[in-house]
Amino acid sequence: xxxxxxxxxxxxxxxxxxxPWRIERRPDPDRIGVYRLVAVLxxxxxxxxxxxxxxxxxxxxxxxxxxxxxxxxxxxxxxxLTIAIPLTLAGLAAAIPYRLSLWNVGIDGQMLMGxxxxxxxxxxxxxxxGPLLILVMIIAGLIAGALWIVIPTWARVAFGVSEVITTFxxxxxxxxxxxxxxxxxxxxxxxxxxxxxxxVPEQSWLPMLDIxxxxxxxxxxxxxxxxxxxxxxxxxxxxGYEVTMLGANPQAGGYAGMRVKRHLIxxxxxxxxxxxxxxxxxxxxxSHELSPGLTYNTGxxxxxxxxxxxxxxxxxxxxSAVYSLLLAGGGSLGIIGVSSDLVFAIIGVTLVFGSLGxxxxxxxxxxTTPRGASSPTAPPPSITPSLxxxxxxxxxx
Amino acid sequence: xxxxxxxxxxxxxxxxxxAILLAATGELLVEKVGVYNIALEGVMLVGALSGLIADVNxxxxxxxxxVGGLFGALxxxxxxxxxxxxxxxxxxxxxxxxxVALGITDVVGSKYVGVSVPDPIPKLPIPGLxxxxxxxxxxxxxSLITYLAAALPFGVAFLLSRTRHGLNMxxxxxxxxxxxxxxxxxxxxxxxxxxxxxAFGGIGGAVLTLGIIGAWITNVTAGQGWIAFAIxxxxxxxxxxxxxxxxxxxxxxxxxxVGQVEGWDLPSEVFxxxxxxxxxxxxxxxxxxxxxxxxxxxxxxxxxPFYRG
Numbered sequence: 001x002x003x004x005x006x007x008x009x010x011x012x013x014x015x016x017x018x019x020p021w022r023i024e025r026r027p028d029p030d031r032i033g034v035y036r037l038v039a040v041l042x043x044x045x046x047x048x049x050x051x052x053x054x055x056x057x058x059x060x061x062x063x064x065x066x067x068x069x070x071x072x073x074x075x076x077x078x079x080x081l082t083i084a085i086p087l088t089l090a091g092l093a094a095a096i097p098y099r100l101s102l103w104n105v106g107i108d109g110q111m112l113m114g115x116x117x118x119x120x121x122x123x124x125x126x127x128x129x130g131p132l133l134i135l136v137m138i139i140a141g142l143i144a145g146a147l148w149i150v151i152p153t154w155a156r157v158a159f160g161v162s163e164v165i166t167t168f169x170x171x172x173x174x175x176x177x178x179x180x181x182x183x184x185x186x187x188x189x190x191x192x193x194x195x196x197x198x199x200v201p202e203q204s205w206l207p208m209l210d211i212x213x214x215x216x217x218x219x220x221x222x223x224x225x226x227x228x229x230x231x232x233x234x235x236x237x238x239x240g241y242e243v244t245m246l247g248a249n250p251q252a253g254g255y256a257g258m259r260v261k262r263h264l265i266x267x268x269x270x271x272x273x274x275x276x277x278x279x280x281x282x283x284x285x286x287s288h289e290l291s292p293g294l295t296y297n298t299g300x301x302x303x304x305x306x307x308x309x310x311x312x313x314x315x316x317x318x319x320s321a322v323y324s325l326l327l328a329g330g331g332s333l334g335i336i337g338v339s340s341d342l343v344f345a346i347i348g349v350t351l352v353f354g355s356l357g358x359x360x361x362x363x364x365x366x367x368t369t370p371r372g373a374s375s376p377t378a379p380p381p382s383i384t385p386s387l388x389x390x391x392x393x394x395x396x397x
Numbered sequence: 398x399x400x401x402x403x404x405x406x407x408x409x410x411x412x413x414x415x416a417i418l419l420a421a422t423g424e425l426l427v428e429k430v431g432v433y434n435i436a437l438e439g440v441m442l443v444g445a446l447s448g449l450i451a452d453v454n455x456x457x458x459x460x461x462x463x464v465g466g467l468f469g470a471l472x473x474x475x476x477x478x479x480x481x482x483x484x485x486x487x488x489x490x491x492x493x494x495x496x497v498a499l500g501i502t503d504v505v506g507s508k509y510v511g512v513s514v515p516d517p518i519p520k521l522p523i524p525g526l527x528x529x530x531x532x533x534x535x536x537x538x539x540s541l542i543t544y545l546a547a548a549l550p551f552g553v554a555f556l557l558s559r560t561r562h563g564l565n566m567x568x569x570x571x572x573x574x575x576x577x578x579x580x581x582x583x584x585x586x587x588x589x590x591x592x593x594x595x596a597f598g599g600i601g602g603a604v605l606t607l608g609i610i611g612a613w614i615t616n617v618t619a620g621q622g623w624i625a626f627a628i629x630x631x632x633x634x635x636x637x638x639x640x641x642x643x644x645x646x647x648x649x650x651x652x653x654x655v656g657q658v659e660g661w662d663l664p665s666e667v668f669x670x671x672x673x674x675x676x677x678x679x680x681x682x683x684x685x686x687x688x689x690x691x692x693x694x695x696x697x698x699x700x701x702p703f704y705r706g
Contacts, residue, residue: 023482025704055504103488151677159684164435164488165627166680169673172620176666184664300496307489339507341615345500351493352479359483 021365032361033310039357040308040350044326047346055338062336069332070325077214079331082286084324085219086111086295089278090302091309091316092226093145097271099234099247099311100264106152106167107275107299109174110145112292114276115283116178117144119290122200123186130203137204138280145276146269148174153268157261163268171299178292188289197290206285217285224317226274231313243267247311275299297344301327304347308354323347402658406651408535411543413609414647416441416601416618418546420625421632421639422553423597428629429557430590431570431698435491436476438622439498440595441602444469446502448603449509449613456515462542462603469599470592472498477591481584484702499616509613518542518608542604549597550636557636566590570696573703583703598622620673627676631683633694642679649675 052062070076090107097104104110118137125133148170155161179195182188186197206217234240246253246263254260278298283290305323309315330343420441427434434440448465452458476494480487518540527537557563566586568576573583605621606613624646632638653668687694 022705023484054501105492151681155677155681155684159681159688161680161684162630165623165630166677168623169620169627169677172673173670176669179669180664180666300492303492304496307492339503341500341503343500344496345504348493348496348498348500351496352490355479355485355490355493356483359479359485363484 020368022368023363024366026362026364029362032358033312033315035357035361036308036310036354037357039353039360042357043350043353044346046353047349051342051346055333055342057336057338062333062338065332065336065338066329069335070329074213074215076328076332077211078216079328080324081211081214081216081220083327083331084223084320085217085285086278086282086298087301087305087324087327088223088227088317088320089274089281090298091305091320092230092302092313093271093275093278093299094303094306095309095311095313095316096230096274097267098306099243100267101247101250102156102264102268102271103164103303104149104167104268104271104275105164105300105303106149106170106174107271107278107302108295108297109167109171109299110148110272110275111279111282111295111299112174112178113148114141114145114279115290115294116174116181116279117141117276118280118283119181119186119197119200122204123198126201128201128203133201133204134206134284137200137284138277141276141280142273143276145279146273148276149268149272153265153272156268157264175292178290178294182290182292186290195292196287199289200284202288204284205288206281217281219281219285222277222281223320227313227317234313275302278302301347304351308351402655404535406655408538409654410647410651411536411547411644412539412647413650414643415540415543415546416604416609417621417625417628417646418640418643419542419549419601419604420598420622421628421643422546422549422636423594423601424625424629425550425632425634425636425639426553426566426590426597427594428634428699429570429696430566430587431573431696431701431703432477432481432587432591433487433491433626433700434473434476434591434594434598435488435626436473436494436498437491437594437598437626438618438620439491439495440469440473440476440598441605441618441622441625442498442502442616443472444599444602445606445617446506446509446602446613448599449506449512449514449606452514452516452607453509453512458514458516458518458607461514461516461607462518462600465603465607466596466600469602470596473595473598474588474592476595477588480702481587481591484704487700495622503615506613506615510615512613514607514611516607517611518604540608542600542608546604547640550640554636567696570698573698574705577703577705583705587703598625601625624672624676627680630695631676631679633683633687634696635694645679646672646676 052059055062068076070080090111093107093110094104117140121137121140122133125136149167152163152166152170155166156163182195182197188196188198206219208215208217209220234244242253242258243263246258246260250260279295283294287294301323305316305319309319326346327343330346331340333342334340420437424434424437444465447468448461451464452461472494476490479485479490520538521541522538529537557567565576565581568579569581569583569586577583602618605617610617628639628642628646632642649671652671653665656663656668657665
């Protein structure tokens with residue numbers, strides 16, 4: 001797609017519209033990330049005030065449920081930490097492609113495929129020693145997650161097919177694939193409890209840690225580890241630097257001789273692999289069995305985290321913590337009879353607010369009809385530098 | 398070969414793709430003026446629930462469809478104000494609004510789960526045509542809205558390629574700066590068509606709850622908005638391609654029923670995934686053939702924010 005960001009015409013225009021203002025770009029947008037985060041927090045506060053009214057329950061009960069479901073009790077803490085594991089990984093799975101303006105909207109599907117592959121290994125080798133089995137299951141999850149994004153990646157790189165749609169639609173395919181295995185070859189003995197596969201061998205269950213009374217599986221060590229590792233990689237290595245450059249300015253990267261396609265492919269496959277890891281870890285650490293509902297929109301939440309973090313790995317870590325609190329609190333609303341899906345609306349609102357904050361940082365209102373236009377002088381010329389290769393020139397290709 | 402089964406499958410395929418056809422035709426209008434509304438799935442959800450609530454309270458499917466369209470338009474207008482006016486990222490805001498729609502419709506709709514629709518959309522057999530042999534009754538015994546939805550792409554094709562206004566619309570999507578210079582209000586018309594597309598998406602959603610499915614279930618659309626979005630891509634931004642794409646999707650969705658009756662030895666999940674796999678495959682094939690012909694068919698300014706000067 002051709003960039004239509006034209007070079008700015010220095011001549012001021014005095015054309016009148018319906019409104020006495022028009023919106024134009026600030027010449028020097030600054031601290032976009034700060035504005036975005038402040039806006040997110042404002043959105044969160046507004047949502048948390050409006051939500052109990054919308055759901056029609058006593059306001060006190062609403063906040064009490066959230067308090068006990070999150071930081072008020074040891075069980076709440078366990079929930080928060082357990083949710084943080086797949087959410088942080090899903091955030092990375094979205095952030096790594098997003099650095100290159102690629103969208104991984106299929107994280108839920110990749111997570112399911114990762115959990116599927118891990119389950120397959122577990123059921124195939126029921127007598128393998130625990131640590132070895134866990135290792136093989138996790139590797140299988142990584143590979144399966146990466147394979148699940150191969151077709152969207154290929155279609156995008158070779159033909160320019162929008163990865164937004166293809167990655168998303170494959171989520172439905174992954175769900176159907178799991179329904180087949182959970183109701184067919186791997187069906188759990190006994191019928192109760194919906195669609196789910198047999199449990200994986202007990203020696204492959206991730207050990208539980210006790211952190212000041214909160215119970216959480218061993219996967220929690222990945223939560224600080226992986227974001228910091230990826231951050232260090234992109235900060236201190238040549239390839240990481242190339243990706244950062246490429247993300248900031250794709251055309252310049254190509255002119256500088258970088259292998260753009262290869263970076264795009266690596267980022268997508270890496271995103272898929274981490275999503276697969278998230279799925280495998282989630283299955284091994286919590287349910288110990290495969291089911292099509294395993295992810296519960298974690299992939300989408302991860303996408304939100306990645307976008308709001310501006311694809312920064314440490315930002316993903318921090319925002320995952322915030323959203324884990326929110327999700328755990330939302331999950332506890334079921335006790336007082338409020339659908340826990342309410343939390344998706346809140347997450348959506350915060351994302352909208354994040355966009356508004358970014359818009360505030362980037363744009364300004366300019367009067368088109370100067371007040372009391374007595375002097376014939378035109379308003380000062382607005383020289384907005386064109387931003388070649390900024391994310392704004394990235395269309396649906 | 399059980400002809401009755403095939404005929405009823407054809408009827409279901411045509412009727413069942415009505416929601417997608419409406420939503421995709423609306424989305425085509427939106428994309429022609431240079432905007433893509435990824436929140437279409439959310440628009441359909443909002444339309445589906447508000448249409449059902451209106452039908453339950455008034456007992457009229459016509460009011461249900463109109464209310465569904467109205468709320469779909471309002472919801473899409475939120476998307477338009479945030480993206481078109483404030484020049485934010487359409488994908489981010491679209492995904493966010495899908496979340497909002499999913500959460501709010503689930504909370505509000507929990508009271509309406511299991512409520513039966515008092516006045517579902519009636520079937521309207523066309524006298525004469527519906528008694529034709531073979532597929533006559535399958536094709537010509539649909540609801541009024543299905544006929545209208547099938548006619549809609551032809552109307553849109555006429556609008557886009559035969560009228561002055563259609564030319565202006567295409568200019569908005571191809572070269573908004575030229576349109577602006579010619580005095581066409583870019584932001585205004587883009588907002589207008591985002592709302593129009595939202596109205597069609599909302600009516601499509603209401604067709605789901607009032608006709609095709611006939612009840613409210615949480616996340617009743619189950620990806621139909623995304624498929625409608627994808628259909629616009631693989632139609633090559635042509636109205637009649639949208640029509641074909643929607644019926645192609647409808648045909649894929651009923652293959653499972655046909656297969657069960659005919660006794661094909663395949664797991665039912667194969668048929669569940671056919672519409673999704675089919676959509677992905679057709680998108681790739683289309684892009685591949687376009688690449689070979691060297692033509693780019695999408696509106697050149699699609700998805701790009703418009704800044705004057």
